[in-house]
Amino acid sequence: MKKLCLIVLLGCGLSASAQKQDYPIQPVAFTQVKLADKFWASRIETNRTVTIPASFERCKSTGRIKNFEMAAEGKGKFCTVYAFDDTDIYKTIEGASYSLAVHPDKQLDAYLDSLITLVGKAQEKDGYLYTYRTIDPLHPGGAAGPERWVKEGEQSHELYCAGHMYEGAAAHFMATGKRSFLNIAIKNADLLVATFGPGKRAVAPGHEIVEMGLVRLYRITGKKEYLDLAKFFIDQRGKKAYNKKSKNVWENGTYYQDDKPVIDQDEAEGHAVRAMYLYAGMADVAALTGDKQYLAAIDKIWDNMVGKKMYVQGSIGAVGDGERFGGNYELPNTTAYNETCAAIGSVFWNQRMFLLHGQSKYMDVLEKVLYNGLISGVGLDGKSFFYTNAMQIQDHFNHPDIERERSGWFVCSCCPTNLVRLLPSVPGYIYAQNGKDVFVNLFISGTGSLKVNNKALQITQQNNYPWDGGLSFSINPASAMDVNLKIRIPGWAQNQAVPSDLYAYQQPLNKKVTIKLNGKAVDYQMADGYAVISRKWKKGDKVEMELPMDVQRVVASDKLPEDASRVALQRGPLMYAAEWKDNGGKATNIILPKSTTFTATYKPELLNGVTVLTGEAKAVDIAADGQSVNTESKILTAIPYYAWANRGKGEMMVWFPEQVKFVDILSR
Known part of the structure; x- marks a missing residue:
């Protein structure tokens, strides 16, 4: 049973009820992948040894456990700020459970048991669990309203708390085999089934995720009522009366993705985290029910997001007012919001889109987010964070809504605890399969253990990615077997900065990716962005692939005026930024001539080991007397975007002008 549950962990395996319809492609669970990779293994270990303990300690010190x-x-009286603060405990339990699944720890296991016992004691007799109300049901806080659920469509977050509880409970059960937390979640889910549905109470959840959580419980229990309720919640969107003509996103419902039925939506809209969880939930329900209208809607929404509403380093949610998507092509740099939770939600959704369609473009976006706009949200120390992820920090601009330095935690600490649960599951995004089709989606050293037609297959990767493009795959079947090995050829290695026309390379790369099989070049076929090698594989077969790691200048669509005549720098999957620390105390005065060439140098002592880019550039300089402006030659040093703000507070730049067109005269 434990083995079965671990396979279900990423949300796509069959439960004991033998569900027949599901994602056509299945991920290989992270528990089946053993890493030997410095880049990700070190981050996951830091998450285990630093971030998880710090998260539990902060849940205690801030009153969340109280x-x-x-x-x-x-x-008593609810002693923290937000009605959804319960979720920080649920998410940390989820991440700790994932960690336990691959790294047994008796002390952590016992601590989780004690926390879960406390959660169970806080649950009301009928299954309701929401400390914001339960502490004093007659006098709950203003976000909850006088009765259960009456403000759920707004800001009570009752169902949001339930959804994170289900995710945490499923993870704990799958990792330990214990039913303690799962039984709490099932009791709560049964209350929802009794309360909501046709002929009962109806509501569009104010903050989505309960839909994903209900699907997770359905997979474990086989109880179809949970899947039906997930779909019911999704289908309630667009039924509430809003002022449809209002430009205020709260008044017209777009903030909640509630302005129209989901099947009629074709834009990524509103609060970006809510949106990602909704679209991921729609993908889950579509996979399990065959709902083609859901599929058509999320396909259109994905095209809109990637084609008009995504930053060059993969982040989404440009507008701080509402933590939301802006209009098409509304992607400002100095005020970019880019919540870390939105990046995490994007990973969830993009993996599901790949599992539905089998196209590499979804994994291209997932990789861009993962290596750039997601891990930028956690400091290299594992205990300092960004809630938002800026695109430009400039000394003479004072935007209080843009973080300039990392914080230990936040009053609203959804992002740190979301990272806790995402990082341990990264190995589960590497491999997937559909019958004899075996997909290699991410390039992370280690060994994946798969089964193809009930026969064991191991794939061992050896590489120094993302710093080096040389990749090696050792294929070791238990006995000779027919497999269609599908290795993703990243879009960035095929002259595609992103899978849309929103960003492009200034100069085409024109380098074919070379692949060798047992030392001999192979003329592979391409399908949906994958190099396909079909053969009867035997133990000891080896595939080698060389990805071009040239430094590329990325330009933006002319529909993004803020990025006009500017370039961003990319090498492999990584976007780069200039930071004050390496560039004479400033970064936003750099001009990058078209003639500049770059040298890539790995520096093991810098920022836990990074490849830096250096090249000749110009810098705008103000004379000491403040009476003149000139340019001077300098050496630009750029670091991976994810690593910025680990050495103090100062300027940072992603988009570099290629020439001076005007100068802002500002008093200082």
Whole structure:
């Protein structure tokens, strides 16, 4: 049973009820992949040894755990700020459970048991669990309203808390085999089934994720009512009366993705995290029910997001007012919001889109997000974070909504705890399969253990990615077997900065990716962005691939005026930024002539080991007397975007002008 549950962990395996319809492609669970990779293994280990303990400690010191203690006793006053603060405990339990699945730890296991016991004591007799109300049901906080659920369509987050509880409970059960947390979640889910549905209470959840959580419980229990309720919640969107003509996103419903039925939506809209969880939930339900209208809608929405609403380093949610998507091509740099949770949600959604369609473009976006706009959200120390991920920090611009330095935690700490649960599961995004088709999606050293037609197959990767493009894959079947090996050829290695026309390379690369099989060049076929090698594989077969790691200048569509006449720098999957620390105390005065060539140098002592880019550039310089402006030659040093703000506070730049067109005169 434990083995079955671990396969289900990423949300796509069959439960004991033998569901017949599902994603056509299945991911290989992270528990089946053993890493030997410095880049990701070190981050996952830091998450285990630093981030998870720090998260639990901060849940205690901030009163989040005390809220459950008071709810269990039925007395006291909710002592944190947000109605959804329960979820930080659920998410940390989820991440800790993922960690336990691959790294047994008796002390952590016992601590989780104690927390889950407390959560169970806080649950009301009928299954309701929401400390914001349960502590004092007669006098709940203003976000909850006078009765259960009455403000769920707004800001109570009751169902949001439930969804994260289900995700955490599923992870704990799958990792440990214990039903303690799962039984709490099932009791709560049964209350939802009894409360909501046709002929009962109807609501479009104010903050989506309960849909994903219900699907997770459905996969474990086989109880179809959970899947039906997930679909019911999704289908309630667009039924509430809003002022359709209002440009205010709260008044017209776009903030909640509630302005029209989901099947009629064709733009990524509103609060970006809510949106990602909705679209991921729609993908889950579509996979399990065959709903083609859901599929058509999320296909259009994905095209809109990637083609008109995504930053060059993969981040989404440009507007701070509402943590939301802006209009088409509304991607400002100095005020970019880019919540870390939105990047995490994008990873969830893009993996599901790949599992539905089998096209590499979804994994291209997932990789861009993962290596850039997602891990930028956690400091190299594992205990400092960004809630938002800026595109430009300039000394003479004072935007209080843009973070300039990392924080230990936040009053709203959804992002740190979301990272806790995402990082341990990264190995689960590497491989996938559909019958004899075996997909290699990410290039991370280690060994994946698969089964093809009930026969064992191991794939061992050896590489120094993302710093080096040389990749090696050792194929070791238990006995000779027919497999269609599908290795993703990244879009960035095929003259495609992103899978749309939003960004492009200034100069085509024109280098074919070379692949060798047992030392001999192979003339491979391409299908949906994958190099396909079909043969009867035997133990010891080896595939080698060389990806071009040239430094590329990325330009933006002319529909992004802020990026006009500017370039961003990319090498492999990584976007680069100039930071004050390496560039004489400033970064936003750099001009990057078209003639500049770059040298890539790996520096093991810098920022836990990074490849830096250096090249001759110009810098705008103000004379000491403040009476003149000139340019001077300098050496630009650029670091991977994810690594910025680990050495203090100062300027940062992603988009570099190629020439001076005007100078802003600012008093200082």
